[in-house]
Structure formats: C-alpha cells, structure tokens
Amino acid sequence: MSDDKKKTENAREAESVTSSSVDQGEKPRVPVTDVLNTPPQRDDPISFLTDMDGVLVKEGEIIPGADEFLNELRENDVEYMVLTNNSIYTPRDLSARLERTGIDIPAERIWTSAKATAAFLASQKEVSTAYVVGESGLTTALHEIGWILTDSDPEYVVLGETRTYSFEAITTAIRLIRRGAKFICTNPDITGPSPEGVLPATGAVASLIQTASLKEPYYVGKPNPMMMRSALRRIGVHSENTIMVGDRMDTDIKAGMEAGMKTILVRSGITDDDMIEDFPYRPSRVIDSVKDLVGNVHDPCGEFEE
Numbered sequence: 001m002s003d004d005k006k007k008t009e010n011a012r013e014a015e016s017v018t019s020s021s022v023d024q025g026e027k028p029r030v031p032v033t034d035v036l037n038t039p040p041q042r043d044d045p046i047s048f049l050t051d052m053d054g055v056l057v058k059e060g061e062i063i064p065g066a067d068e069f070l071n072e073l074r075e076n077d078v079e080y081m082v083l084t085n086n087s088i089y090t091p092r093d094l095s096a097r098l099e100r101t102g103i104d105i106p107a108e109r110i111w112t113s114a115k116a117t118a119a120f121l122a123s124q125k126e127v128s129t130a131y132v133v134g135e136s137g138l139t140t141a142l143h144e145i146g147w148i149l150t151d152s153d154p155e156y157v158v159l160g161e162t163r164t165y166s167f168e169a170i171t172t173a174i175r176l177i178r179r180g181a182k183f184i185c186t187n188p189d190i191t192g193p194s195p196e197g198v199l200p201a202t203g204a205v206a207s208l209i210q211t212a213s214l215k216e217p218y219y220v221g222k223p224n225p226m227m228m229r230s231a232l233r234r235i236g237v238h239s240e241n242t243i244m245v246g247d248r249m250d251t252d253i254k255a256g257m258e259a260g261m262k263t264i265l266v267r268s269g270i271t272d273d274d275m276i277e278d279f280p281y282r283p284s285r286v287i288d289s290v291k292d293l294v295g296n297v298h299d300p301c302g303e304f305e306e
C-alpha cells in the first residue's frame with residue numbers, strides 16, 4: 001500500500017472512531033487531526049533497534065547488563081533488531097561470536113550493513129551483477145538476494161569492510177567504476193577500533209577509490225536512515241513506536257532521529273556527556289548502559305506517569 005493510501009485509510013479509520021464514539025448532538029466532534037496526533041500510550045507495543053559495539057559488547061567483552069536487557073526484551077515479547085555497520089561477518093558468524101562473550105542473539109535478529117546493502121540493491125534491481133570488494137558477510141548477503149558476483153562488466157561495484165584490501169582488487173574496482181559501474185559502499189566509517197589503535201575502515205578505502213575513479217559512492221549503512229528503515233521492515237514494526245539505542249551521536253542518534261524514532265544514547269561506548277553538546281541535536285534520553293532499561297522496556301524514555 002502506498003503511504004498516501006495508508007494515510008487516507010488511517011484518516012478514514014480515525015474519522016469513524018470519532019463519529020461513533022462522540023455524540024455529535026451534544027459535544028463538538030474531535031477534529032481528525034487531533035486523533036491522528038494522539039500521543040503514544042503506555043499500552044502501545046514498543047520495539048527496539050540497538051547498536052552492537054559500545055552498547056552490548058566492547059572490545060570483545062560483554063557490557064554488564066546487556067544479557068539481562070536482551071532477556072527482558074524476550075520475556076516481554078518486545079520486537080528488536082541488533083544493528084552493526086560491520087560487513088565482514090554474516091549474521092550467523094556474529095551470532096556465534098557473541099555467544100562466546102555470553103550474549104545470546106539469534107542470527108535473524110542481527111542486521112548488518114551488508115544485509116542492509118543487499119536489501120537496498122534488491123529493491124533497485126531484482127537480479128543484477130556486482131564486483132565485490134569485501135568479506136563473506138557481504139558476498140553471502142548478495143548471493144542470498146540472487147545476485148551474480150563477477151569482475152566482467154558488472155553493473156555495480158560494492159565495497160565493504162575487509163582486513164586484507166588488495167591493491168589488485170582496488171585497481172579492478174576503480175577501472176570498473178571508471179567504465180560506468182555504479183559505486184555502492186556498505187558504510188562510511190573511516191576508522192574502526194582495535195586494541196593497538198585505529199584501523200582504516202571502509203570509508204577510508206572508499207575515499208581512495210572515489211579519488212581515483214572520480215565517482216562518489218552511495219553509502220547504505222548508518223547514519224543513512226535506510227539502514228534503520230530496512231531493519232524496521234524486517235521485524236514488521238513502525239518507527240514511531242521504536243527506540244534506537246546507540247553509543248554514537250553522529251551515526252546511531254542521527255540516523256534514529258532521521259528515521260523518526262526516539263533515541264537513547266548510552267555512556268558505555270565512545271560518547272561522554274561533554275561530547276553530546278558538540279552536536280546540534282540531542283538524544284531523547286541519556287543512560288549509563290542498557291542495564292538501566294531492565295525493568296523499564298515499556299517506558300524506556302520515561303514518557304508515562306506512574
């Protein structure tokens with residue numbers, strides 16, 4: 001159904017509610033716009049999108065309370081999806097890696113930038129061809145949507161994260177883009193963390209390819225709200241009743257806000273309170289960690305009075 005059609009239907013529904021519940025003879029009718037602007041109610045089902053690094057895990061270790069938070073979601077039948085811009089691993093790989101840290105998240109609850117990129121490409125073309133610079137997380141996602149991976153005149157060049165960027169692969173990508181291939185990149189992060197210091201990430205390699213190919217890539221992962229929207233569609237929920245939990249103002253909070261969600265910033269990752277002031281927007285709420293949401297998943301932003 002188109003958005004316009006949906007709006008018209010919602011308006012009709014709202015109208016029928018007001019005309020049946022309000023006695024028109026004695027009281028003025030409630031304008032339809034007021035009904036549509038009804039604030040969220042305590043009983044509305046809440047859903048969560050949550051970032052992974054800095055929210056649930058940090059440097060390969062569980063963030064205390066992350067397991068309790070996820071259990072709370074499951075026990076209360078709350079829909080959720082865990083998001084990561086990491087495109088190296090498949091959701092199954094990530095699920096297994098998380099299990100070793102003590103976090104139980106099934107693969108179907110993990111939404112990577114590689115999966116979001118594949119969902120975006122599938123929405124563009126049912127079947128097409130791509131030259132991929134990336135790891136199994138990305139190649140598997142593209143195989144799953146039925147795309148053909150080739151270096152022979154592909155329609156797209158798709159760049160994701162790898163730890164083994166080869167000069168040869170980058171050269172091939174540049175030449176294909178210069179010959180007309182469309183340039184897609186899983187995420188714009190320029191660096192990633194490691195115990196020894198920062199690592200150059202997908203965005204940094206994208207800059208190299210962009211400079212030499214004279215073409216700008218289209219980035220799908222956070223902070224593109226496309227990543228949030230495809231995750232919402234995946235679990236069949238709407239943005240207005242969904243909370244985005246993240247540890248970065250410039251990706252998680254920005255993308256959550258732009259996708260129409262309420263946002264919660266956790267202090268367990270890379271952002272402290274002083275850094276929040278550097279941004280022209282604010283999260284709906286700031287908490288120490290997801291542990292603070294345990295026992296509170298139906299009113300995470302403290303909107304409802306006791």
Ligand SMILES: [Mg+2]
Binds near residue numbers: 051052247248
């Ligand atoms: Mg993070």
